[in-house]
Amino acid sequence: MANPGSPVPDSPRTVQDRSRTIVVSGLPRCGTSLLMAMLRAGGVPLFTDSLRTADDSNPRGYFEYEPVKRLTPDAPWLPRTAGHAVKIVIPLVRRLPPDFPCDVLLLERAMPEILASQAAMLCRCGMPAADARLLGPAFERELRLTHETLAAWTGCRLLTLQHRALLSRPFEACEETARFLRIPLDSAAMAAVVDPTLHRQRKESL
C-alpha cells in the first residue's frame, strides 16, 4: 500500500513515455481544477495525492498534490511528474527550475470573477475577504511576472487559455490544447466535463 500523502498517479492511457510535465497553472480560482478534470477525461494521467477533497468551492475536486504548496526547485518529486499533468498555481509556478522540461497551460480569467470566486471561497470557510482594490492590481502583477518569467525559461513551452473559452467553446479549446501538447486527446470527453452551472461567479456577475 502506498504511503499516505504519496502521489497516486493515474495509469497512463493515451500518453506514453513522455519526458515532459504538463503544468496546469493560473491564479487560484481561474479554472485550474476544471482543466485538470478535463485533461483526466482526455486521457492525461494526473499527478495528485487527492488529499484535498472536493467541497462546495470545487465540487469536482481540486486535483492537487499537497507538496506543491512547499515547492522548491530541488523538490525530489519533480522528476516523477514527467508524463503527467500537475497543478501548480501562480506564484508557485515560478519556483520551478528554469530548465525544467514542461508544457505550461496557463489559464486566465477576468479579474473581478477571480476575486469574487476567492471571496466566496473564503466566506464559505468563515474567513473575511481581503481588500479587492489592493488584490486586483497585485494579482495582475503576479500574472505579468509569471508570463515574463516563463517566457525566459529554456525548458518551458507556454499556452495561454481563457477560462471563458473553456466554458463557451470547450471542444475547440481542447483541440487547441491537444495540438500544443502534441498528443492525441479525447476532446469530446474533455468537453463533456464542462458544467456551466458551476460557473457561479460569472452568472452572479451578469
Place this chain on the structure above:
Amino acid sequence: MTKKRRVLLMGWDSADWRLLRPLMDRGLMPNLSRLAEGGAHGNLASLDPLLSPIIWTSIATGKFPHKHGVLGFAEPDPSGTGIRPVGSATRTTAAFWNMFSEASLKAHVVGWFAGHPAESISGVCVSERFALPASPDPAPPWPAAAGTVSPAELLEEMSALRVHPAEIEGDQLLPFVPGAASLDQSDPGVAEKLTELARVLAETATHQAAATWLAENRDWDFLGVYFRALDTLGHHFMPFHPPLLPGVDPAEAAIWGRVMETACIFHDLMLGRLMALAGSETTVMVLSDHGFESASSRPGTVANNTETMAGWHRPFGMVALSGPGIRRGERIYGSSVLDVAPTLLHLFGLPAGQDMDGKVLVSALENPAPVRHIPTWDTHFIPVRTAEDESARAVLEQLIALGYMDESMDGDASRASLEIGLNRITSLLQTASFQAAETGARSLAEQYPHEPRCRFKLVQTLLWQGRVDEGREVLDQAENDLGISLTSRRIRSNIRLMEGTPDGALRELESSAPDLATGPDFSIQLGRIHLRRRAWARAEAAFRQALAVESDLPAAWCGLAAALVRQDRDEAALEAALAALGLQHHYPQGHFQLGAILSKMARFGQAVQAFETGLSMESGHPMAHRYLSRLHRRVGHLPAAMAHEEYLRRLRQPVPASPSSAS
C-alpha cells in the same frame, strides 16, 4: 552667535590604513594625509559578520544588526517566490538621515548601501541603484529606475549626471591598467576584468557627480556619499597588488598590479574635490565599514569567489575626521562602526539614542560638550513600505488563506533566510543576548537539519552560557547526524577546555590540523589551552604566533596579557590588554582582563572602572563580580561590595522550578 556646523561624510567601502598608509607616505594621497594629520584618525572596529550591507546599516543607525534588521545581502521576496536585495524597506529603525530630518537639518545622502528605494528625507536621497545601468546601451533615454531619487521631481535632472560604463574610455582605464591597449581583449579573462573596472568607475563617477552637484546646487548641513569601488575592485584585483603573492603569475601581476593603487589615488582626488567644495569650516569624515587584506596575510590568490570573499575582509576599517572642533593630530583608539551615528548626532548638538549601541567619539573632539541622550530616535520613524511589498504580502496571505500555499520558501529564499538567521544569532551573541540567540539557533537547527552551521551556532550559544553538558550533547548529535568535521573538532576542543581537561582540548585541536595550524585562530585556541594548562610561556608563544600573522587581533592581545601577568610581567601585560581594547572597545573580556591586571598592580580605582565597563557590556559575569566585591572591600566601599556579594549569592542559588514543572 554659534556658527552653523556642516558635515561631509565619505564612505569608502573596505578602505584600510594598511593599504592607504604606504600610499600616503609616498605622497600619493595628499588630501587624506591632510585630513588625518589635521584632525583625528584611527581604526574603526567592525562587526561580525563582515558583510557590507549589514555594517553600513550599523554605521547609519548606531545599532547592532539584529536591531536594525539588515542581516545579509538578500532576503526572501515578500511574494513568497525568490529573493531580492536588502534595501531601505528592510531596515526597521531610524538611520542618521532620518534623525537629521527630524531635527530639521538639511541632509543629502548618495548611494548608501542597502538604501533603495530612496527615502523621503529633508534633503535629497539618491539610492544605490541610481548608477545601475539598465541596459548595455548608454544612448538616451537610458532611464533611471523609479525610486532611485527622492524627491522624485529631481530624477530627470539628476539622471543627466550619471555615467554609463560604456562611456568609460580606454584612456580613462590606462592609469589603472597601463598596458590595457596592448591586451588581447578577446581573452574572456581580460575582457571580464576590463568590463568590471569600467562598471565600477562609472558607478564611482556617478556617485561623485551626484555629491558634487548637491554640494554646489543645494543647501546642506550634512552630505554623505558612499563609494563601493575599493571593495569591488579589491575582490578582483587585490591578489595582483604588490608585493607579489606566491601563486600569482608575475606577468598577470604586472598587468593588473596598479589597479588598487590608482583606485586609492582616484578616491583621494574625489575627496579633495568635495573638501574644496565644502570649505574649511566643514567637518569632513572619511570612514570604512571594514578593512581589506592587502599584504602578505592575503588569504590566497582568489578574492572574488563567493566562498572566500569574506575571508579577505579585515575586522578593522578606518576613520579620519577633521574640521572645527576636531582635535588635531589625535589618534583615536577603541572606536567602532557603531560610534559613527552617535558621533554625528553629537557634532550637530543632538542627543544620541539610549537604544544605540555605539558611543560618541569624545576623544576626537576638542572641548566636547556633555553627551546627551534621549530614549530613542524611533518614536517618529516610519519604516519604508513600498506599494509593491504591500501588494505582494497581500497576495501571499490570500493564497495561504485559500489553502493554495504554505508559508514555505523556495530554494533561494530558503538559503537567504538561513544566512539571515545565522547572522542574527551572531549579532545577538555580540550583545550577550543569549536567550534570544538560543531560541533562534534552536529554530534554525530544526528548520535546516542538514546544515551543520545551525547546529554549531546552537552549541556556541549554549557554551557562551556555560551550559557545557548541553552543548556537548548537541555537538555529539550533530557529529552523529552529519559527520565529524574540522569545525566540529575545533568546537569539541573548546568544550574540553571548558570541562577543565586542557590535554583533551589540545588533542582535539591538533586533530583539526594541519589545515588550520597556520591560522591565527588556531594559535589563539592553542594559547588558551596552554593558559589553562598553566604553561604560561607556551601560551605567550602561541599568542605571539597569532599576532605575528595578524597584529590586529584583540583576542590574541588579551590572551597575551593573561600569559604575561601570570609571569609577573605586569607592565607588558597592561600594554597588551590596552592594545586589545585600543582595537576593540566593545570587548568585555578585554575589560575584565585589564581589571585583573590593574588589581594585581594595586591600581584599585582603575581596576573597578575596568570591571564595571566590562559588566556594562556583559552583565552577570561571576568573575567580574567577585573581583569587584573584593576591590570595593579593599577601598572601604562596603555597600558596593555587599551588592556584588549578594549578586553572587543569588547566582549560586538554584533557579526555582516553575509551578507547572513542580507539579
